[in-house]
Amino acid sequence: MITVEDVHFSYGGREVLRGVSLTLDQEILALVGPNGSGKTTLAKHLNGLLKPTRGRVLVDGMDTREHTVAELSRKVGYVFQNPEHMFFEETVFKEVAFGPKNLGLSEAEVEERVRWALGAVGLGGFEERTPYSLSGGEKQRLAIACVLAMRPKYLVLDEPTTGLDWKAERSVVEVIKSLRERGHGILLITHDMDLVLELADRVVLLRGGRKVFDGPVEDFFALNLEEYGLEKPEVLLLAERLNVGFVRTVDEIVRRVRP
Numbered sequence: 001m002i003t004v005e006d007v008h009f010s011y012g013g014r015e016v017l018r019g020v021s022l023t024l025d026q027e028i029l030a031l032v033g034p035n036g037s038g039k040t041t042l043a044k045h046l047n048g049l050l051k052p053t054r055g056r057v058l059v060d061g062m063d064t065r066e067h068t069v070a071e072l073s074r075k076v077g078y079v080f081q082n083p084e085h086m087f088f089e090e091t092v093f094k095e096v097a098f099g100p101k102n103l104g105l106s107e108a109e110v111e112e113r114v115r116w117a118l119g120a121v122g123l124g125g126f127e128e129r130t131p132y133s134l135s136g137g138e139k140q141r142l143a144i145a146c147v148l149a150m151r152p153k154y155l156v157l158d159e160p161t162t163g164l165d166w167k168a169e170r171s172v173v174e175v176i177k178s179l180r181e182r183g184h185g186i187l188l189i190t191h192d193m194d195l196v197l198e199l200a201d202r203v204v205l206l207r208g209g210r211k212v213f214d215g216p217v218e219d220f221f222a223l224n225l226e227e228y229g230l231e232k233p234e235v236l237l238l239a240e241r242l243n244v245g246f247v248r249t250v251d252e253i254v255r256r257v258r259p
């Protein structure tokens with residue numbers, strides 16, 4: 001489990017996290033909130049990229065202040081927004097192999113991990129392509145594969161579907177679902193409320209560096225979201241009109257109105 005305990009953080013003299021606590025277990029936790037509310041800053045605390053000015057973060061009991069990013073990255077993989085800036089190898093294979101090689105694994109083990117990670121994100125057969133030649137959705141999946149090859153227990157995904165077309169978004173969503181099924185804990189940063197509805201088990205809402213909500217996805221969508229500048233998914237507006245209770249999909253609505 002990852003435990004964030006009363007974390008404060010300042011850039012220069014400006015405090016942008018003001019006492020945030022949360023836990024992440026084997027689940028999809030959506031981290032939402034307006035621009036500038038501190039989501040990315042908080043997420044960077046999970047693998048030690050940032051260390052709290054006050055409070056602490058424990059990753060399976062390891063205090064992030066006492067461990068390097070390299071050590072913590074074995075447990076917590078971080079997929080950045082706009083991952084194309086991350087790629088520097090000539091081929092997809094080498095790109096994914098980079099992390100496991102640095103772990104000092106044998107060539108056979110590295111190869112096994114690369115094949116597994118590329119398969120997991122549906123990029124088997126792309127090994128010899130240049131990362132730059134991939135489409136936006138393929139780049140996003142390559143970034144996830146690079147992190148998966150390190151076999152981290154937890155993953156932070158920062159806006160993983162932003163800018164993707166429908167088909168590319170669907171394949172990234174399927175990857176995220178399969179990661180949860182494999183028992184990973186996932187922190188998903190997103191502004192997309194449809195994605196939250198589809199994927200999240202739990203939601204944490206930040207505003208002005210403070211946590212203003214932490215609970216099951218159903219309770220989150222019962223909030224007055226407009227107050228936080230967030231829009232309720234249409235599926236839920238329709239479910240409310242039809243008085244069928246909380247649903248995640250149109251199919252569920254149909255089943256409830258026509259039993």
Ligand SMILES: Nc1ncnc2c1ncn2[C@@H]1O[C@H](COP(=O)(O)OP(=O)(O)OP(=O)(O)O)[C@@H](O)[C@H]1O
Pocket residue numbers: 011012016033034035036037038039040041042
């Ligand atoms: N490197 C930095 N130096 C100084 N201030 C920063 C830095 N990074 C972020 N900030 C500030 O910290 C606050 C929180 O930023 P952060 O990126 O964590 O918010 P966010 O919720 O992820 O926003 P968004 O939804 O726009 O991605 C913002 O006011 C931002 O301007």
